[in-house]
Amino acid sequence: MITTRTSSLFRAFLLNAPAALGGSAALEGVMMKAPERWALAVRLPDGAIHLEVHDDPALSKRFAWARWPLVRGVVALYDALRVSSRALSRSAELAGEEQPTSKTALYATTALSLLLGLFIVLPGFLAGLLVSAAAQPLLYNLLAGLIKAAILVGYLLSIGRVPEIGRFFMYHGAEHKAIAAYERGLPLTVENVQRQSAYHPRCGTTFIAFVILTGVLVYSLMPAPEVLWWRLLGRVLLLPLVAGLAFEVLRYSAAHTDPLSSLLKALGFRFQMLTVRQPTEDIVEVAIQSTQTATRPA
Structure with a gap:
């Protein structure tokens, strides 16, 4: 779903370091995105782990304008959705669409994508x-x-009760843990990865929370026509600006330890609790394989 599959994939575009790494949960798998390539690891029905890697430089690596403040947030969102959608579709093929886990998670992802289409217009x-x-x-x-937050929280709480979606959220947690271990320079063992937090300050779920907060500020500063459709259209047209500002807030909160950034991180972690579960060792193994494959020298 959009909150988990974009997830910490934003990390790949938040950091300027060559080793920047992001990722997203997939169906019975994890996708990891390095600056020049992305890797997908999927647990097959027979228990084996399928690995594949795709050369795919991020737009921010190819174009200088894609790294401009505000613009880079929109670019990051586009790249995250583009890559994670490909990984999600491919993982569905590999996991086997006849399996309940694959079908349920895929339906939930599609439903949330449609919901987010209303997410901009319906609250207004x-x-x-x-x-x-x-x-x-x-x-x-x-x-x-508040209505936006209620819609999103209500939906995530309801689908989180479905066992198959809970497993999908476990892959999300494993993805966070594997990246945390990688960023700390630890050997990627199951033990080291499991010791890491399942929450990460540069997660896409946190980004969604910041979009809500930033939207309140931006839309309050803009003229509000009395004609409903003009008002709603204005909210849609301003979405790139809102997303760009939310990305900068996310970048700031992840890079600092002052009281404001700590408060923002705490808010983001609260939202992540809706889309993250503690993973089992077999799920962590998949995340490790994906991380190692994505970060392996070409």
């Missing part, structure tokens, strides 16, 4: 029924933000 519409956007722009946008 509902908030407009209760508060005048022109007369009380701050209150209107705060209410729209």
